[in-house]
Amino acid sequence: SSPKSSKREWKPLEEHSCTDVPWLLLFIIFCIGMGFICGYSIATGAAARLLSGYDSYGNICGQKNAKVEGIVNSGLDLTHKKYVFFLDPCNVDLVHRKIKSLALCVTACPRQELKTLADVQKFAETNGSTLCSYELQPSEYTTDPRAAKLCPKYPVPESAPIPFFHRCAPVNISCYAKFAEALITFVSDSSVLHRLISGVMTSKEIIMGLCLLSLVLSMILMVIIRYISRVLVWILTILVILGSLGGTGVLWWLYAKQRASASADETQIAKDNLQALLIYAISATVFTVILFLIMLIMRKRVALTIALFHVAGKVFIHLPLLVFQPFWTFFALILFWAYWITVLLFLGTTGNPVPNEEGFVEFRVVGPLKYMWWYHVVGLIWISEFILACQQMTVAGAVVTYYFTREKRNLPFTPILASVNRLICYHLGTVAKGSFIITLVKIPRMILMYIHTQLKGKENACARCMLKACICCLWCLEKCLTYLNQNAYTATAINSTNFCTSAKDAFVILVENALRVAAINTVGDFMLFLGKVLIVCSTGLAGIMLLNYQRDYTIWVLPLIIVCLFAFLVAHCFLSIYEMVVDVLFLCFAIDTKYNDGSPGREFYMDKVLMEFVENSRKSMKEAGRGGGAEGRELKPMVGADEE
Numbered sequence: 001s002s003p004k005s006s007k008r009e010w011k012p013l014e015e016h017s018c019t020d021v022p023w024l025l026l027f028i029i030f031c032i033g034m035g036f037i038c039g040y041s042i043a044t045g046a047a048a049r050l051l052s053g054y055d056s057y058g059n060i061c062g063q064k065n066a067k068v069e070g071i072v073n074s075g076l077d078l079t080h081k082k083y084v085f086f087l088d089p090c091n092v093d094l095v096h097r098k099i100k101s102l103a104l105c106v107t108a109c110p111r112q113e114l115k116t117l118a119d120v121q122k123f124a125e126t127n128g129s130t131l132c133s134y135e136l137q138p139s140e141y142t143t144d145p146r147a148a149k150l151c152p153k154y155p156v157p158e159s160a161p162i163p164f165f166h167r168c169a170p171v172n173i174s175c176y177a178k179f180a181e182a183l184i185t186f187v188s189d190s191s192v193l194h195r196l197i198s199g200v201m202t203s204k205e206i207i208m209g210l211c212l213l214s215l216v217l218s219m220i221l222m223v224i225i226r227y228i229s230r231v232l233v234w235i236l237t238i239l240v241i242l243g244s245l246g247g248t249g250v251l252w253w254l255y256a257k258q259r260a261s262a263s264a265d266e267t268q269i270a271k272d273n274l275q276a277l278l279i280y281a282i283s284a285t286v287f288t289v290i291l292f293l294i295m296l297i298m299r300k301r302v303a304l305t306i307a308l309f310h311v312a313g314k315v316f317i318h319l320p321l322l323v324f325q326p327f328w329t330f331f332a333l334i335l336f337w338a339y340w341i342t343v344l345l346f347l348g349t350t351g352n353p354v355p356n357e358e359g360f361v362e363f364r365v366v367g368p369l370k371y372m373w374w375y376h377v378v379g380l381i382w383i384s385e386f387i388l389a390c391q392q393m394t395v396a397g398a399v400v401t402y403y404f405t406r407e408k409r410n411l412p413f414t415p416i417l418a419s420v421n422r423l424i425c426y427h428l429g430t431v432a433k434g435s436f437i438i439t440l441v442k443i444p445r446m447i448l449m450y451i452h453t454q455l456k457g458k459e460n461a462c463a464r465c466m467l468k469a470c471i472c473c474l475w476c477l478e479k480c481l482t483y484l485n486q487n488a489y490t491a492t493a494i495n496s497t498n499f500c501t502s503a504k505d506a507f508v509i510l511v512e513n514a515l516r517v518a519a520i521n522t523v524g525d526f527m528l529f530l531g532k533v534l535i536v537c538s539t540g541l542a543g544i545m546l547l548n549y550q551r552d553y554t555i556w557v558l559p560l561i562i563v564c565l566f567a568f569l570v571a572h573c574f575l576s577i578y579e580m581v582v583d584v585l586f587l588c589f590a591i592d593t594k595y596n597d598g599s600p601g602r603e604f605y606m607d608k609v610l611m612e613f614v615e616n617s618r619k620s621m622k623e624a625g626r627g628g629g630a631e632g633r634e635l636k637p638m639v640g641a642d643e644e
Contacts, residue, residue: 020429053084058361214567
């Protein structure tokens with residue numbers, strides 16, 4: 001901030017300068033550290049061990065190996081044995097996340113079930129692939145008493161190599177089902193989990209089709225917002241009412257129909273579906289009643305959002321590439337997460353070979369480097385938040401360019417690319433600082449959540465309440481900081497100031513317009529929430545009608561939940577961009593009304609539709625607050641008075 005004046009004039013898009021350069025350098029150094037972790041794990045052989053696999057004696061399959069002191073079967077030439085085979089592949093240790101079994105390098109995976117040691121011996125003689133430990137010869141499989149411990153547990157399941165990772169995995173993964181049951185504590189009957197999994201596998205084509213439908217509906221909704229924004233609010237309200245009533249009615253109708261046709265000899269799956277229908281119908285009824293009550297309370301404010309949505313629709317007409325921002329962000333996140341998981345797998349196999357208490361080899365990192373895990377986890381959070389913040393800065397920069405360009409014909413050919421260019425050239429440091437602040441709040445919350453999970457059932461009621469209160473407070477703080485960060489990015493895009501100055505200026509503007517923020521954001525966010533509800537209800541209703549044809553042989557509880565969650569995620573990704581545009585427009589409008597009054601030389605930047613929205617908002621809120629002068633006084637400057 002400039003010390004020469006207490007109040008600094010806003011100069012939208014008049015000058016650009018680099019902001020928060022030290023934070024950009026810090027972020028670059030941090031990323032170099034992330035690269036060092038990857039390079040270290042590759043240099044110590046972790047990549048080869050991960051891709052080629054290694055046995056319990058520290059030998060990497062498919063190559064010559066060096067001798068490990070104290071390990072008998074280490075240092076073998078396994079050039080022709082390229083696959084890892086586990087003697088007991090279904091013996092999974094959930095705590096340490098690994099298979100508790102002797103691992104060997106073999107020439108080929110058993111492509112058929114081997115029921116006895118004689119079959120194992122015949123497989124070794126026929127295919128040249130020895131499935132018992134290296135010290136046993138195939139001729140000794142049926143005669144040596146050590147074969148009980150050194151040969152695979154039979155029957156040996158049919159297995160096939162995992163692509164790119166050279167591990168023999170059982171073709172029938174049913175042996176892993178009991179470990180999945182242990183992770184799902186609310187399932188007391190193992191048959192329930194098996195039926196749920198089979199329901200998902202049987203309905204996988206329907207699930208994929210419904211997920212695609214949710215994506216198409218989200219795109220259609222964005223198009224509707226662009227072209228018919230004036231009638232969208234009322235159409236959306238009516239559709240949500242009809243959809244809620246229709247969905248609830250269909251659920252009760254299906255429940256009554258299936259209950260009437262139920263017989264004494266019906267299958268357990270049909271009974272489960274009938275119970276699920278009853279739960280769905282009751283939940284839908286409660287949800288519909290709550291939704292109607294909320295809409296009844298907010299009915300007088302629904303009209304205030306029409307003009308705001310119209311202006312935001314104009315932004316999407318001039319900036320059509322904004323619709324595709326979720327795709328680019330999601331693609332960048334997927335690439336980074338894939339890299340992060342790959343390095344995480346490298347870290348799981350990095351280090352020096354060390355004999356364990358069982359006489360086998362484990363790879364461990366000693367010294368300060370063993371804390372690379374924590375560095376890597378912080379990198380996951382910070383860089384992910386950095387990518388999301390880049391999207392916010394890009395959208396803010398494009399919308400600011402649109403708003404503060406008086407002649408829309410003079411807009412850049414691609415305002416989105418122009419915003420990306422300004423971000424890369426000037427404001428990466430600001431984005432790095434803002435995302436780091438979110439990281440500082442998110443890490444303690446995740447630690448507390450982990451502690452709460454580990455102590456579940458062990459801590460007393462007071463400690464449990466305190467933990468939940470701390471987690472809730474940190475979550476609220478994170479949401480507030482995220483909102484403030486978004487407005488700080490908008491202020492940076494307008495005035496090219498550093499993060500702290502932008503956050504302070506944006507906070508002052510938001511406090512001065514607190515009632516307007518509450519009115520506009522609440523109604524606008526609620527209407528976008530109704531859009532998400534519409535997409536989820538439409539996708540869920542289509543899922544109910546399609547899955548209903550499979551009710552006699554498929555449990556469709558889990559498929560329907562998967563489809564609805566995916567539909568909500570897709571709708572949230574698309575409509576969050578619209579919400580972001582509305583927030584940026586409002587901050588630009590608040591700055592415009594504060595520093596301009598419409599006089600020559602101080603003309604407004606806003607268009608007539610937004611000014612009409614301002615007048616309607618002022619009149620409506622004055623009527624609602626008649627008798628209390630606070631709202632009237634707060635809304636009076638919206639006409640455009642300049643503050644000295």
